[in-house]
Amino acid sequence: MRCRVKVCGITSIADALMVSHAGADAIGLMFYAKSPRNLSLEQARAISHALPPFVTRVGLFLDAEPEFITTVLDQVTLDVVQFHGKESAEFCRAFGRPYIKALGMLEQNFYDLARDYPDAQGLLVDSHAPGAAGGTGKTFDWTQLPHDYPQALILAGGLTANNVYQALKTTRVYAIDVSSGVESAPGVKDPIKVTALLNEVKRVECEQGNKA
Template structure:
């Protein structure tokens, strides 16, 4: 099970998460998020990360020029789009990307996934009106498609206490956590990160 720790705001948290076994680290470039980082801070974090760890940049309906400015300064391996971005928008940067889908009750999950055929993965997150992510809320894991043939990343309210159950039900290829392993917004808790990764990789 691959694990992404998102909302990294400090180099020391990045190093800690990787040491504990995280496969990917996410940095948020959405100004309204309490976990948003500047380009300078993101570059500092990236410089501290060892090779073979995937660096992910999260954007929400960002101006394309903003994304390119970040890419000019920060060596991101993967882009994560959390808004209403079209497939054409996501593909214009020449980088692998994942598309987040907010699991609104009436969402046609399979149909929406099909609109992003080039996406490296689809991240399924909880829906709250007006909030593009980071709600700390879960959704019905039974709604995750089992036989889509796509790489599914499960997010939304995951924690050390529920991640094993979530994986057992949803059977994703990866899990993504932010608030569930924090001491405060943007500051990761080493014990929680360790417990989360351990629980995510326990066979259920």
């Protein structure tokens, strides 16, 4: 199975086009005021509008007020909503969009966290504590993740071109989510790092294809 790649924390049209043309399947637009990658509605609209076809637009929120989320969804074209805080499944589904729930794996059991979100389109597993902001740039014990889980699993946390090969060989995740691991500065994506990471993902796919 081909591993999908989402590049998160996009802050410019140039970076959005660069990662899309490099082969990313999705981009993440951040709506969290405390993040250096936070976007205004105007910035997010411009980036979303500039994307080529078949690139998924994901909007990220962390314990945001429902009125704010509704405003963003009304003004910015987003395909999926991703929640990174303490949001309940009831809250996540209230906006009528497919949603991804981030699970903080620090000292937590995957199954205990995942069972509360049976209707999530995907579960993003990261190295932060449950309910924390994430984006720590640190990995966690990838062997915690089950193989062949019925929901799509998205691996995040400290992924770079140097370790993504091992991450994908250890897990069987549907997708990976990268941000700081492909940056030259917070919110600025590095074309060389993006290409190197995507090449490593393709290397795993080629090996799997040869064994099929």
